[in-house]
Amino acid sequence: MHNLDETLYNQRKINCQPWLRGNEQNNQQELIRNILKKNANAVIDNTAFVAEDANIFTSKLYLGRNSWIASGAVIRGDVHINDNCSVNINAHLAGKIFLGNGCRVASMASIYGFNHGHERIDIHIKDQPITSEGVTLGNDVWVGANAVILDGVEIGDHSIIAAGSVVTKSFPSYSIIAGNPAKRIKDRRKYPLAIFKLEEKHSEIKYNFDMTFNSYISCQNGLCIRGWMSHPDINNIIIKTGTMSHICAINDEKMDIAKKTISSENSQINHIKHGFDYIVELSNIYNIYAQTSTHLIHVADIILEETIDD
Structure with missing residues (x-):
C-alpha cells in the first residue's frame, strides 16, 4: 500500500476506534x-479526543477528561459530556x-x-415552536446500538439501555431498559435490596461506619457491617441482632479485625483504632x-427501614 494511503487508513482506524x-x-x-x-x-x-470527521455544530459543548467522539457522530445543541465517556460511530446527540x-x-x-411542537393542526409541525426539557444520563450509563432516547428523559446511574430501544420516559438507577416503548425489565443489583438508617447513642466511643445509609444496597449475602472504633480499652466489638450476638474478638487473630495504634488529639494516651468488617444475616x-x-457500651444502632425482594 502506498505510504499516503496507509497513513489515511491508520487515521480512519483511529477515528473509528x-x-x-x-x-x-x-x-x-x-x-x-x-x-x-x-x-x-x-x-x-x-x-479528550474528537475524530476529524465528527460533525460538531453546537451552541455549547463540554467534553471531559479521557472522553471521545468517534467518526461520523453528529453533535448539535447544548451538550455536556463528562469524564471517561464515549460517543461512538454515527451516534447522534441533539438538543440539551x-x-x-x-x-x-x-x-x-x-x-x-x-x-417539535405539534399541538396545533392548523399549521405545519415545522412552523410550531421547538420545546426542550433536555435529556440527562447519570454516571456509568450504557446506551446500546440504535437506541433512541427522547426529550425529557432522565436515566439513573449504572443503567443499561438495550440496543434498539425507544426510551420515552425516565428510569431509576441500576435499570435494565428494553423495548419500544422501553420498559424496565430488570434491576442490575442483587436482591434483596435494603435501606438502613444509623441511630447514634452518643457514647464515649469514637467510631465510623464505612457503609451506605439511606439508600438501597444489596443484602444477598447478608449485611456487611464495616468501620472502625477508637478507644484505649476495647476488648471486643459485639453486634447483636434479634436472634444472636456476633462477637468480633479483638485479641483473636481474625481476618475481620484490624488494629492500629493512634494518638488521640490533645492527649498523650495511645488509643487503639479497631477496624472491623463483618457480614451478618439480614x-x-x-x-x-x-x-x-x-x-459494655452501646455505641449505635443500624435500623432496617425498607426491603425489596425480587
Whole structure:
C-alpha cells in the first residue's frame, strides 16, 4: 500500500476506534480543539479526543477528561459530556443533553434533548415552536446500538439501555431498559435490596461506619457491617441482632479485625483504632456495642427501614 494511503487508513482506524489513539494525534487534536472552540463554543479537555470527521455544530459543548467522539457522530445543541465517556460511530446527540461520568453511547444511537411542537393542526409541525426539557444520563450509563432516547428523559446511574430501544420516559438507577416503548425489565443489583438508617447513642466511643445509609444496597449475602472504633480499652466489638450476638474478638487473630495504634488529639494516651468488617444475616435492627474491661457500651444502632425482594 502506498505510504499516503496507509497513513489515511491508520487515521480512519483511529477515528473509528479512538481507544487506539496515541501521542502522534496530539498536534491534530490541538488544531481540532481550537477550531471547535472558535466555531462550536467548545471546551474540550486536553486528554479528550474528537475524530476529524465528527460533525460538531453546537451552541455549547463540554467534553471531559479521557472522553471521545468517534467518526461520523453528529453533535448539535447544548451538550455536556463528562469524564471517561464515549460517543461512538454515527451516534447522534441533539438538543440539551447531559452525560455523567463513564457513559457509553454505542454506534447509531440517538439522543434528542428537544421536541417539535405539534399541538396545533392548523399549521405545519415545522412552523410550531421547538420545546426542550433536555435529556440527562447519570454516571456509568450504557446506551446500546440504535437506541433512541427522547426529550425529557432522565436515566439513573449504572443503567443499561438495550440496543434498539425507544426510551420515552425516565428510569431509576441500576435499570435494565428494553423495548419500544422501553420498559424496565430488570434491576442490575442483587436482591434483596435494603435501606438502613444509623441511630447514634452518643457514647464515649469514637467510631465510623464505612457503609451506605439511606439508600438501597444489596443484602444477598447478608449485611456487611464495616468501620472502625477508637478507644484505649476495647476488648471486643459485639453486634447483636434479634436472634444472636456476633462477637468480633479483638485479641483473636481474625481476618475481620484490624488494629492500629493512634494518638488521640490533645492527649498523650495511645488509643487503639479497631477496624472491623463483618457480614451478618439480614435483621430489623443491629445493636453495636464496644466491650471494655469494665463496661459494655452501646455505641449505635443500624435500623432496617425498607426491603425489596425480587
